[in-house]
Amino acid sequence: MNIQEVIRYLKEYNGPELRLMEVCGTHTASIFKSGIRSMISEKIRLISGPGCPVCVTPTSYIDRCIDYAMKDNHVLLTFGDMIKVPGTSSSLAEAKGEGARVEIMYSPFEALEKAEKNPGVTYVLAAVGFETTAPIYGLLIREALDRGIANIRLVTALKTVLPALEWICANEKGIDGFICPGHVSVIIGSDAYGELAHRYQRPFAVAGFEPEHILAVLYDLVHQIQMKKPVEDIHNLYTNAVRAEGNPKAAEVLHQYFEEGPAMWRGLGVIPGSGLYLKDEFAAFEGGSRGLETDRELPPECRCGEVIVGRIDPDQCPMFGTGCTPTNPYGPCMVSAEGACGIWYRNR
Amino acid sequence: MKITMAHGSGGKSSEELMEQVFGRHFANPILDKMEDAAVLEVSGRIAFSTDTFVVTPLEFKGGNIGKLAICGTVNDLLMMGARPKYLTCGFVLEEGLDVELLERVVATMADYAQQAGVLIVAGDTKVVEGQGGLFINTAGIGIIEEGIHISAANCQPGDAILLSGTLGDHHGAILSARMGMENGINSDCALLSDMTDALREGGISVRAMRDVTRGGLGTILNEIAGKSRCQFEIEETAIPMKEEVAAFCDILGLEPLYMANEGKMVLFVPEEDAEKALAILKDTENGRDAAIIGRVREGGGVRMITRLGGSRLIDVLYGEGLPRIC
Numbered sequence: 001m002n003i004q005e006v007i008r009y010l011k012e013y014n015g016p017e018l019r020l021m022e023v024c025g026t027h028t029a030s031i032f033k034s035g036i037r038s039m040i041s042e043k044i045r046l047i048s049g050p051g052c053p054v055c056v057t058p059t060s061y062i063d064r065c066i067d068y069a070m071k072d073n074h075v076l077l078t079f080g081d082m083i084k085v086p087g088t089s090s091s092l093a094e095a096k097g098e099g100a101r102v103e104i105m106y107s108p109f110e111a112l113e114k115a116e117k118n119p120g121v122t123y124v125l126a127a128v129g130f131e132t133t134a135p136i137y138g139l140l141i142r143e144a145l146d147r148g149i150a151n152i153r154l155v156t157a158l159k160t161v162l163p164a165l166e167w168i169c170a171n172e173k174g175i176d177g178f179i180c181p182g183h184v185s186v187i188i189g190s191d192a193y194g195e196l197a198h199r200y201q202r203p204f205a206v207a208g209f210e211p212e213h214i215l216a217v218l219y220d221l222v223h224q225i226q227m228k229k230p231v232e233d234i235h236n237l238y239t240n241a242v243r244a245e246g247n248p249k250a251a252e253v254l255h256q257y258f259e260e261g262p263a264m265w266r267g268l269g270v271i272p273g274s275g276l277y278l279k280d281e282f283a284a285f286e287g288g289s290r291g292l293e294t295d296r297e298l299p300p301e302c303r304c305g306e307v308i309v310g311r312i313d314p315d316q317c318p319m320f321g322t323g324c325t326p327t328n329p330y331g332p333c334m335v336s337a338e339g340a341c342g343i344w345y346r347n348r
Numbered sequence: 349m350k351i352t353m354a355h356g357s358g359g360k361s362s363e364e365l366m367e368q369v370f371g372r373h374f375a376n377p378i379l380d381k382m383e384d385a386a387v388l389e390v391s392g393r394i395a396f397s398t399d400t401f402v403v404t405p406l407e408f409k410g411g412n413i414g415k416l417a418i419c420g421t422v423n424d425l426l427m428m429g430a431r432p433k434y435l436t437c438g439f440v441l442e443e444g445l446d447v448e449l450l451e452r453v454v455a456t457m458a459d460y461a462q463q464a465g466v467l468i469v470a471g472d473t474k475v476v477e478g479q480g481g482l483f484i485n486t487a488g489i490g491i492i493e494e495g496i497h498i499s500a501a502n503c504q505p506g507d508a509i510l511l512s513g514t515l516g517d518h519h520g521a522i523l524s525a526r527m528g529m530e531n532g533i534n535s536d537c538a539l540l541s542d543m544t545d546a547l548r549e550g551g552i553s554v555r556a557m558r559d560v561t562r563g564g565l566g567t568i569l570n571e572i573a574g575k576s577r578c579q580f581e582i583e584e585t586a587i588p589m590k591e592e593v594a595a596f597c598d599i600l601g602l603e604p605l606y607m608a609n610e611g612k613m614v615l616f617v618p619e620e621d622a623e624k625a626l627a628i629l630k631d632t633e634n635g636r637d638a639a640i641i642g643r644v645r646e647g648g649g650v651r652m653i654t655r656l657g658g659s660r661l662i663d664v665l666y667g668e669g670l671p672r673i674c
Contacts, residue, residue, distance in 0.1 A: 003656070007656070007657070032660060033603075033654070033660065034654045034655065034656060034658050034660075035652075035653075035654040035656075035657075035658020035659045035660040036656075036658055037658075038658045038659040038660070039656065039657065039658045106527055106600070211654070211655070211656050211658070212656070215656075345663075346661075346663045
């Protein structure tokens with residue numbers, strides 16, 4: 001089938017309403033950038049999932065980062081999209097305005113140069129992400145040890161995607177199929193979803209990021225559902241980058257430096273085994289990442305938690321566009337560039 | 349030699365700095381009078397604009413802060429259909445600034461002022477504590493001839509939307525410099541006068557023009573659509589971009605629609621003038637990549653037809669347009 005035929009199939013679909021979850025924030029962004037929703041039938045509903053590391057980070061994590069940024073002789077390094085996320089009473093951006101030392105990093109490895117140049121300053125990294133990003137922090141620790149650099153700390157909010165997907169499969173009945181996150185799948189492999197798919201009998205397919213990749217996966221999922229075939233294996237439509245077994249080197253790095261532990265996912269709660277924490281032998285680099293489970297109470301009208309699991313669309317939240325906008329975000333889904341609400345608002 | 353607080357005190361060091369750096373490059377009969385204010389003879393409608401330049405690094409591939417300072421204000425005047433005539437420049441020098449660097453910046457400003465046909469008629473310098481930074485403010489006056497009425501409120505349904513060249517070059521060059529990335533991306537900082545002069549000589553009646561600076565094309569189109577109370581529809585495939593800039597954006601997760609340029613403009617012309625305006629632009633040095641990127645319609649907001657035929661709303665830039673985590 002060529003792409004035009006795929007588009008026509010999806011546009012003309014007229015079966016029962018299907019709800020397909022795109023787990024990964026980068027997919028959410030890609031879908032909107034290419035206008036895919038405008039190209040497919042209204043009966044195929046694309047739901048954003050919890051694959052936005054910024055969105056699922058609790059306020060206590062932001063508070064810990066702000067504390068470090070306000071401390072003498074400490075600098076907090078963070079990726080750009082974390083700086084506006086609200087903590088309990090402030091954000092990193094606001095704290096910066098009040099004198100906190102917050103610097104945007106484009107790569108965690110920048111910390112090494114800074115730490116070497118300024119041995120009297122402790123550089124604390126807000127290490128947020130999924131399996132895609134976690135190995136980089138492992139390699140960072142390795143290089144810090146090699147170079148004898150000791151003035152680096154990590155405050156980690158590193159999570160693994162499968163436990164969250166399991167939670168959704170177990171608790172949200174209305175999702176008919178899953179678009180597997182592209183970059184995470186490069187690391188964990190397409191086979192990793194097999195057990196879940198088989199147990200819950202939902203189709204999972206791996207997509208790349210070009211609109212053609214995503215449309216091909218939508219076709220694949222809709223077709224599988226229409227054909228009512230039993231789900232046996234995962235369809236990998238991103239073979240350029242994703243192998244069935246994943247990336248063994250990355251897995252090795254993860255195992256060497258990190259161990260699993262419970263992690264708080266805003267909207268889902270604490271999921272056992274879904275967080276990655278530095279092993280004890282690397283405690284010298286640990287900035288206090290465990291136990292950051294408390295989350296500020298969001299006002300009763302904020303429905304971020306339901307948006308993250310796809311129970312409602314962003315525009316069904318009463319605060320969407322009124323009390324909660326990108327310039328005055330209330331919940332994390334509106335703050336993050338990958339958050340469902342932020343993307344819906346900017347592309348409505 | 350470095351700038352020190354003495355250079356700002358108004359005494360001997362200040363005088364030397366004035367003579368050796370500013371006076372040497374900016375000399376003209378009006379400025380040389382060194383009175384408290386410049387006295388000018390102007391009549392008719394005057395366009396008046398100001399801008400302040402705070403870019404780092406101070407020197408980058410394709411220019412320096414001085415080039416930006418002259419081109420930025422001159423271009424703002426050109427966008428109103430004015431003929432730029434006079435500029436002022438205010439400098440805030442931080443202690444520790446390299447005087448040779450300052451001189452390079454000032455020499456560049458003199459060069460571009462001459463190219464633009466403007467005189468720098470008043471200026472000011474202050475020195476503050478700091479770490480070698482430099483900030484420049486320029487204000488400019490231009491004369492708008494009879495019969496020229498260019499405004500963001502003028503667009504009409506049916507008008508064509510043209511973009512004078514590739515998006516994102518300046519922003520790409522600055523970010524690359526800040527991140528220490530070696531690549532071939534140059535700032536596109538340039539005077540828009542070649543293009544505006546050519547359009548006027550060609551008899552094109554421009555409805556609105558805007559240089560595509562901070563906020564990017566997406567933000568600027570929204571501002572103009574709002575003032576004109578129209579809808580703009582643009583085609584993703586029509587937007588010119590250098591391959592290297594596109595790749596750079598891809599890697600960092602940046603959106604070209606929200607990246608700053610310093611030598612590009614978007615303009616709105618009646619439908620019947622579109623092809624002629626395009627040909628005129630393409631005949632100029634800075635406009636060779638010009639393209640018709642869309643149309644003005646009834647309604648509101650800005651929509652883009654994507655590569656595969658989908659449709660998406662283009663909103664203003666929210667936040668700082670920073671690269672993403674994942």
